[in-house]
Amino acid sequence: MNKVIEVKNLYKLYKVGDSVVRALNGVDFEINEGEFCAIVGTSGSGKSTLLNMLAGLEKPTRGEVIINNEHMEHLNEDGLVRFRRENIGFIFQSFNLIGTMNALENVALPLSFRGEAKSSRLKKANRMLDLVSLKKHKKHLPNQMSGGQQQRVGVARALVVDPKIIFADEPTGNLDSHTSEEVMELMQKVVREQKKTLVMVTHDNHLATYADRIFHIIDGKIVKIEDNHEKREEKEHETI
Numbered sequence: 001m002n003k004v005i006e007v008k009n010l011y012k013l014y015k016v017g018d019s020v021v022r023a024l025n026g027v028d029f030e031i032n033e034g035e036f037c038a039i040v041g042t043s044g045s046g047k048s049t050l051l052n053m054l055a056g057l058e059k060p061t062r063g064e065v066i067i068n069n070e071h072m073e074h075l076n077e078d079g080l081v082r083f084r085r086e087n088i089g090f091i092f093q094s095f096n097l098i099g100t101m102n103a104l105e106n107v108a109l110p111l112s113f114r115g116e117a118k119s120s121r122l123k124k125a126n127r128m129l130d131l132v133s134l135k136k137h138k139k140h141l142p143n144q145m146s147g148g149q150q151q152r153v154g155v156a157r158a159l160v161v162d163p164k165i166i167f168a169d170e171p172t173g174n175l176d177s178h179t180s181e182e183v184m185e186l187m188q189k190v191v192r193e194q195k196k197t198l199v200m201v202t203h204d205n206h207l208a209t210y211a212d213r214i215f216h217i218i219d220g221k222i223v224k225i226e227d228n229h230e231k232r233e234e235k236e237h238e239t240i
């Protein structure tokens with residue numbers, strides 16, 4: 001199996017006044033291509049810090065983050081922007097859609113940053129919205145869609161650039177429990193069909209059970225990595 005993410009001896013320390021907060025306190029793991037991994041922990045355990053390090057949004061105090069054979073800690077700002085644009089899709093808790101753009105335009109937007117021609121942008125965005133079952137909502141503005149539909153747009157936008165890796169930060173944090181399940185099933189399905197690697201952070205143990213592996217984080221340390229394949233397959237059989 002191909003490793004796509006490798007984290008070695010990762011530390012992130014923040015100075016607050018006279019004290020030091022160890023947001024990440026020695027983290028090591030590997031994630032293979034095509035895996036869906038959930039990082040689960042309570043508030044303040046270090047989930048967002050870890051995701052920010054993986055995405056190269058913040059520099060580690062110590063340690064290595066290797067994504068697609070590229071050392072994130074060695075890239076400068078321009079290099080990181082380029083790397084993220086070419087390799088990573090993001091799904092956010094607050095959807096982060098542009099309010100004045102309809103679903104189709106929102107999904108097409110990341111492609112314009114890559115300089116793609118309009119016809120090709122619209123074709124790809126259309127295809128992605130079909131994939132997330134939003135055929136009838138392409139012309140809708142975000143405020144004309146439900147939370148679940150908006151997050152489907154968010155998923156389509158993350159996928160449109162065909163990234164190898166997708167990072168999702170509490171992707172269902174603003175949704176009710178039924179809609180959350182639907183969005184999780186959608187993410188699980190597209191990740192599998194499109195052979196993407198998905199890393200999701202959440203405080204919700206139940207949502208984590210959609211993942212292949214569950215990483216439990218406490219006080220900046222991964223205390224357990226749970227193989228969830230069997231449980232997940234049982235769950236899938238129950239729902240058939």
Ligand SMILES: Nc1ncnc2c1ncn2[C@@H]1O[C@H](COP(=O)(O)OP(=O)(O)OP(=O)(O)O)[C@@H](O)[C@H]1O
Nearest residue numbers: 014016021023042043044045046047048049050203
């Ligand atoms: N910029 C910062 N400056 C100082 N301390 C920080 C900073 N960012 C995070 N921390 C601290 O690092 C620890 C981990 O924070 P982090 O945001 O990663 O937790 P989290 O698990 O994502 O929490 P939540 O679920 O509430 O978002 C916390 O103690 C937090 O207070």
